Amino acid sequence: MSQPAYVIDQMISAKSIAARIEDLAAEIQTHFKGTNKLVIVGLLRGSFVFIADLVRELDLPVEVDFLEASSYGDSTESSREVRILKDLRGEIGGRDVLVVEDIVDTGFTLSHVIKLLQAREPARMETVALLDKPSRREVEIKATWTGFEIPDEFVVGYGIDYAQRNRNLPFIGKVRFT
């Protein structure tokens, strides 16, 4: 599919991301100290790089599972309607759960996923988002931990795509249409 021409301007360097993840991991580790039943629930596909780096900073016994919710398709606008495309493999009833999201934008995805998972009665459930665009919020929700608050820009890299591309960039960049 042909996309409009664009360039990518770096917004957050790989080094800043790594430093922030160390801090987030320390807070998460303190919060879940002593747990032996933690499941990291990664929201596919945008969070896969973040999860990979985050779990390697966590000195806790963790399991990793994935859930895929529908998002933007190939556009830069949220569809508002959230569908579950791939459910978890494991049960989370009575477990400690950490939901890992790439970006909280309108908030529809995270709030939908939280409601869905809450119904399965985990012992505890917290959320961590690498990025947050608070100015875009339409549903009142905030992740327990946030990596970076960013302005209303469409971003890519570090797992995050535009029309499935640019997930492999090691930094977060903003898309500028030319």
Ligand code: IMP
């Ligand atoms: P929400 O439901 O509007 O909060 O959207 C959350 C999802 O939309 C995120 O998990 C991303 O997959 C996607 N998304 C939001 N903003 C961006 C962006 O700037 N670039 C790429 N994907 C985004």
Ligand code: MG
């Ligand atoms: Mg997503």
